[in-house]
Amino acid sequence: MASSFLSFSLLFITVYTADGFLEATVLRCEFNSTELKDIRYIQSLYFNKVEYARFDSSLGKYVGYTESGMRWADYWNNDAAQLARVNADRAAYCQYTTGIFYQRILSKSVEPYVWLHSEGSSTGNHPSMLVCSVYDFFPKQIRVTWLRDGQEVTSDVTSTDEMADSDWYYQIHSHLEYTPRSGEKISCMVEHASLQEPLVTDWDPSLPESERNKIAIGASGLILGLILSLAGFIYYKRKSQGRILVPSN
Structure with a gap:
């Protein structure tokens, strides 16, 4: 698993007004081991489906993508307490959950x-x-x-x-x-x-697959023919037994 990154996400949604103005936060963990140094934490902030800001642990700061997002990113990047909280989330959320993934899922294997x-x-x-x-x-x-x-x-x-x-x-x-x-x-x-x-x-080349298919189809047809013949014979016998003979003058 060390050669490629895996990821999982968690979505938080808050509706602010009855008209449907939507605020959403997506938390994503990308990892290739349970070591904290191998875990990347991304917190994406959306408003009405538009990502306006993101925290990326590989950068260690927020980045804004809209005019208001850049203002928020600048505000948060100057708040030492906010940066400490979001950096702590990488260990509290990502590292903890990654350990569960490895223990219960990623350490398992299924035979092909x-x-x-x-x-x-x-x-x-x-x-x-x-x-x-x-x-x-x-x-x-x-x-x-x-x-x-x-x-x-x-x-x-x-x-x-x-x-x-x-x-x-x-x-x-x-x-x-x-x-x-x-x-x-x-x-x-x-x-x-x-x-x-x-x-x-x-590989067993004794009988080509196309020939095996033909044999299977032929056998199926033969069985179906025997069933229909037997059904016809039974129907004929029952009809014969149900006839009434009328003597001629």
């Missing part, structure tokens, strides 16, 4: 789920594309590599960035373009904080 599949033909001498999709892992940092007969593949490989799923989990997709060779073994290797050892998933 790996799906190895192909795109395009995997037979003959034509290039094919293998996709190693890794889902539902936390934290974000992960390493996905391709192995050919146990050796790392460095060419013809493309990968997406880690993508957030909006639920604290992430996903990533790595693509390998290759020409199938008889007897070779291709694997996708995933290294993550949740794993005690790398997770290696081997």
